[in-house]
Amino acid sequence: MKTKRRFKGGDIPTSSMADIAFLLLIFFLVTTTIDMDKGLGMVLPAEGEELEINKKNILNCLINSTGNVLLGGEPVEVRNLSRVVRQKIAENDKLVISVKAHKASNYNDYIKVIDQLKEANATRISIAESN
Amino acid sequence: MQLERKTKIDSEIPTSSMPDIIFMLLIFFMVTTVLREYSGLPISLPKAKRIEKLKSKRHTSHIWVSKDGLISIEDKLYKADGVRHVMYEKRVADPQLVVSLKADERSKMGLVSDIHTELRKADALKLNYSSKTAVD
Secondary structure (H helix, E strand, O other): OOOOOOOOOOOOOOOOHHHHHHHHHHHHHHHOOOOOOEEEEEEOOOOOOOOOOOHHHEEEEEEOOOOOEEEOOEEEOHHHHHHHHHHHHHHOOOOEEEEEEOOOOEHHHHHHHHHHHHHOOOOOEEEEOOO | OOOOOOOOOOOOOOOOOHHHHHHHHHHHHHHHOOOOOOOOOOOOOOEEOOOEEOOOOOOEEEEEEOOOOOEEEOOEEEOHHHHHHHHHHHHHHOOOOEEEEEEOOOOEHHHHHHHHHHHHHOOOOEEEEEOEEOOO
């Protein structure tokens, strides 16, 4: 004798779906970190892309190992840097600021200088290799 | 005499659309979550005023530089000249790559400059000096 199996149509229980979704939601809520990284943005020049710039459009900004700044041959206090640079940019809008730090200088001093340059709305910042 | 209330207020919150709302939230958090997080090196970041936010965590890769001159990428230590290969591969995989340099404020510029050179060679040119917000 053959047994007949009658298929009565299967239903997936949907009543617990909300609970499952809640559980997943809580998991992702806990693992998500919304706080974004922030910092000073900078675009490096491509390798082998060396531009010849007119000497009068270059403003050298040197940082020594003790954190003192020499801007265009004159010593400048770091906190006054943005004011001086803004003035120089107003005089010459093609000005490229070339930042050169001594090998033994602190990263903190360098960031302070870059921050001051950004404060002065200097868009053309070049980083010379320190040696 | 008992008064009968004529208007019956239906005071139930509609729950039929709740799973949809939950699913929407779920999808949002799934998309924004990045599961791979690296612990990096213990550093104290420098402070700056003119900071910008990084757009997407997905396109960000971190380089940790400690004050002792250690370089860590994805919890592996590298020498300065090893950064190039790692970053080049990342750059090929993701053209929108932004490198976030998490360097200690006491680290030396000689090393940071070496990393600059390596990143230029690896064609990973978008750099971000990770820093805290300065309050004056």
